[in-house]
Amino acid sequence: MSYGDFAYVYDFLMQDVPYDRWLEFFQRKADAYKSSGEKVMDLACGTGELSIRLAKLGYQVTGVDLSEDMLMVSSEKANKENVQLSLFQQNMSQLEGLGLYDVITVFCDSLNYLSSPQEVQETFKRIHDHLQENGLFLFDVHSIYKMEHIFSNQTFTEIEDEVSYIWNCFEGEHQYSVEHELTFFVLDEKTSQYSRFDELHKQRTFTENDYLLWLNEAGFDVLEVSADFSNEKPKEESERIFFVCKKK
Structure with a gap:
């Protein structure tokens, strides 16, 4: 990736x-x-x-x-x-x-x-x-514990002036795996507008x-x-x- x-x-x-x-x-x-x-x-x-x-x-x-x-x-x-x-x-x-x-x-x-x-x-x-x-x-x-009990089906957020994000975690397609869906909002200092981009990250243990x-x-x-x-x-x-x- x-x-x-x-x-x-x-x-x-x-x-x-x-x-x-x-x-x-x-x-x-x-x-x-x-x-x-x-x-x-x-x-x-x-x-x-x-x-x-x-x-x-x-x-x-x-x-x-x-x-x-x-x-x-x-x-x-x-x-x-x-x-x-x-x-x-x-x-x-x-x-x-x-x-x-x-x-x-x-x-x-x-x-x-x-x-x-x-x-x-x-x-x-x-x-x-x-x-x-x-x-x-x-x-x-x-650890397997972290994948199944800390990440799986959880949402994490952070809101700051320059960068904010929403981080959703879902159970992955394989055993002991997760998919991280991340949406970022990043401030462009020149325009004072926020741009959005999305990422999908897959992890497996x-x-x-x-x-x-x-x-x-x-x-x-x-x-x-x-x-x-x-x-x-x-x-x-x-x-x-x-x-x-x-x-x-």
């Missing part, structure tokens, strides 16, 4: 998203598993919020995203922050030719945009191919056992499975599941 106009209001929508907690999670796991390497791929990097934070810490960061618009925003922000990012437009399930990395991340439930088991399996294999020996793969996904099986098949040792930025194992009402994996 391509985010189109969505890229330019994405940071507004994500303004309360805890990027610093993902950064802290990254640092904690890199230290725990003694990943001293500096080369990091931030896969599905979006508008570069995490990539820029990593670059400021001295990592050599490559950001990869499917959306050209997202990458343009990332580049603009990196220039403004005076940090160096290497940016590439690729589909994560078709990742190729970008060299080897010490750590690869897929955070902020980006993996949930893959619509089939085959896409997830292929993504794991491509990531494995782009990691150094014993390299780390860190990612998170929405799978069981923890599915992910564990596919990671093993792709050549990973799963070092940890935890929930909600903690070191605790997932519980029935956990919302975000984290995996820490090492290339065999």
Whole structure:
């Protein structure tokens, strides 16, 4: 999928998203598993919020995203922050030719945009191919609980002077999937008029056992499975599941 106009209001929508907690999670796991390497791929990097934070810490960061618009925003922000990012437009399930990395991340439930088991399996294999020996793969996904009890059949709204939105969530066509229908109203400062655009985003998750099986098949040792930025194992009402994996 391509985010189109969505890229330019994405940071507004994500303004309360805890990027610093993902950064802290990254640092904690890199230290725990003694990943001293500096080369990091931030896969599905979006508008570069995490990539820029990593670059400021001295990592050599490559950001990869499917959306050209997202990458343009990332580049603009990196220039403004005076940090160096290497940016590439690729589909994560078709990742190729970008060299080897010490750590690869897929955070902020980006993996949930893959619509089939085959896409997830292929993504794991491509990531494995782009990691150094014993390299780390860190990612998170929405839990089944979140899909079924927090998203499904819910509506979220935000009204601000410059950007407002209505976000409706519906049960998707697959098990453990949702469809996000988003309607945005964005103020044009030149005309003082609001323009409307609509987006449809589909997300799907799978069981923890599915992910564990596919990671093993792709050549990973799963070092940890935890929930909600903690070191605790997932519980029935956990919302975000984290995996820490090492290339065999």
